[in-house]
Amino acid sequence: MWRKSFWSYRLLSTYVTKSRYLFELKEDDDACKKAQQTGAFYLFHSLAPLLQKSEHQYQAPQHSLLELERLLAKFGQDTQRIEDSVLIGCSEQHEAWFALDLGLNSSSSINASLQKQEMETELKGSFMELRKALFQLNTKDASLLSTAQALLRWHDGHQFCSRSGQPTKKNMAGSKRVCPSNKIIYYPQMAPVVITLVSDGTRCLLARQSSFPKGMYSALAGFCDIGESLEEAVRREVAEEVGLEVERLQYSASQHWPFPNSSLMIACHATVKSGQTEIQVNLRELEAAGWFSHDEVATALRRNNPYTQQQNGTFWLPPKLAIAHQLIKEWVEKPNCSTLPA
Numbered sequence: 107m108w109r110k111s112f113w114s115y116r117l118l119s120t121y122v123t124k125s126r127y128l129f130e131l132k133e134d135d136d137a138c139k140k141a142q143q144t145g146a147f148y149l150f151h152s153l154a155p156l157l158q159k160s161e162h163q164y165q166a167p168q169h170s171l172l173e174l175e176r177l178l179a180k181f182g183q184d185t186q187r188i189e190d191s192v193l194i195g196c197s198e199q200h201e202a203w204f205a206l207d208l209g210l211n212s213s214s215s216i217n218a219s220l221q222k223q224e225m226e227t228e229l230k231g232s233f234m235e236l237r238k239a240l241f242q243l244n245t246k247d248a249s250l251l252s253t254a255q256a257l258l259r260w261h262d263g264h265q266f267c268s269r270s271g272q273p274t275k276k277n278m279a280g281s282k283r284v285c286p287s288n289k290i291i292y293y294p295q296m297a298p299v300v301i302t303l304v305s306d307g308t309r310c311l312l313a314r315q316s317s318f319p320k321g322m323y324s325a326l327a328g329f330c331d332i333g334e335s336l337e338e339a340v341r342r343e344v345a346e347e348v349g350l351e352v353e354r355l356q357y358s359a360s361q362h363w364p365f366p367n368s369s370l371m372i373a374c375h376a377t378v379k380s381g382q383t384e385i386q387v388n389l390r391e392l393e394a395a396g397w398f399s400h401d402e403v404a405t406a407l408r409r410n411n412p413y414t415q416q417q418n419g420t421f422w423l424p425p426k427l428a429i430a431h432q433l434i435k436e437w438v439e440k441p442n443c444s445t446l447p448a
């Protein structure tokens with residue numbers, strides 16, 4: 107455990123002190139409880155974050171502990187419910203940030219779910235589905251609320267020990283749950299997913315699932331199987347979904363993705379052997395897949411507004427905040443960047 111008195115915080119960078127402060131809050135329940143007193147809370151209802159509209163923009167409001175206690179009292183709720191909150195980050199000045207869901211059934215409060223509409227009126231905002239909310243927010247808030255929702259969802263779904271069947275207990279920060287009877291520790295999980303933009307040197311391969319919004323095409327994605335390396339997962343997914351063999355691949359970047367459950371999206375560029383570009387779409391996984399020219403993709407990126415695209419019937423690409431968008435943009439800017447052997 108990092109103790110403030112032990113470390114000379116002044117010698118460390120802001121980022122390092124922040125990281126160590128968050129580490130301390132995860133490890134030490136008393137320190138975390140203390141941090142709640144000066145902290146800020148983001149509110150959710152059944153996993154939908156609270157947003158407020160100011161002028162033309164939405165923002166995610168923060169509430170102090172005092173405001174939260176008043177709110178809960180007003181709705182006849184025990185302040186014990188605040189113990190369900192999870193730590194999601196802190197400011198550079200070490201103001202800790204928490205998230206609390208007022209709609210999910212609470213293990214520490216009897217009168218579980220609070221009425222959504224009454225809360226919205228009281229809070230002068232609305233609980234918006236996260237997929238919609240992400241389009242309305244700046245990058246920092248979008249990322250914070252994604253983390254918050256992922257953590258809240260994980261706690262909601264892991265309230266019992268899978269060995270003893272007993273209720274598990276969350277630590278103050280929400281970084282783990284412990285079974286009191288056998289001491290098994292459960293940590294929040296995310297599934298590794300590979301997302302690959304395949305190129306044949308001049309064109310790139312885009313595909314769509316029937317569940318995608320109308321007209322949207324993206325790179326190939328798939329969950330890693332147990333025991334697989336990243337490289338093996340890319341090769342298998344490309345073979346499974348479009349019947350092609352990857353020749354070379356290059357890691358690009360990664361992203362936490364909260365839908366439908368937490369995934370760690372690992373994005374790669376890949377090439378296939380020239381002359382072996384005939385696609386055989388696996389219709390159990392995909393609705394359609396095809397090769398798109400550099401010009402077509404560059405044009406789609408420039409006019410990437412889903413609403414006008416849907417009306418025109420032309421294809422469109424995932425929004426900026428999705429790593430698929432970044433992967434496609436990278437390829438458009440540098441079409442020959444797939445250099446590492448698979």
Ligand SMILES: NC(=O)C1=CN([C@@H]2O[C@H](COP(=O)(O)OP(=O)(O)OC[C@H]3O[C@@H](n4cnc5c(N)ncnc54)[C@H](O)[C@@H]3O)[C@@H](O)[C@H]2O)C=CC1
Pocket residue numbers: 297299301324325326327328329361363365366369371391424428429430431
């Ligand atoms: N952030 C981004 O840019 C993008 C994110 N994605 C995400 O990637 C994820 C994976 O893509 P898919 O093509 O759907 O995967 P996929 O090609 O592996 O097919 C999904 C199927 O895999 C099986 N599966 C294996 N392990 C699973 C697990 N841990 N959780 C759920 N299903 C599992 C299920 O049968 C499921 O129906 C999606 O959930 C999607 O949200 C997809 C494209 C872009």
Ligand SMILES: [Mg+2]
Pocket residue numbers: 326327328347391
């Ligand atoms: Mg897939």
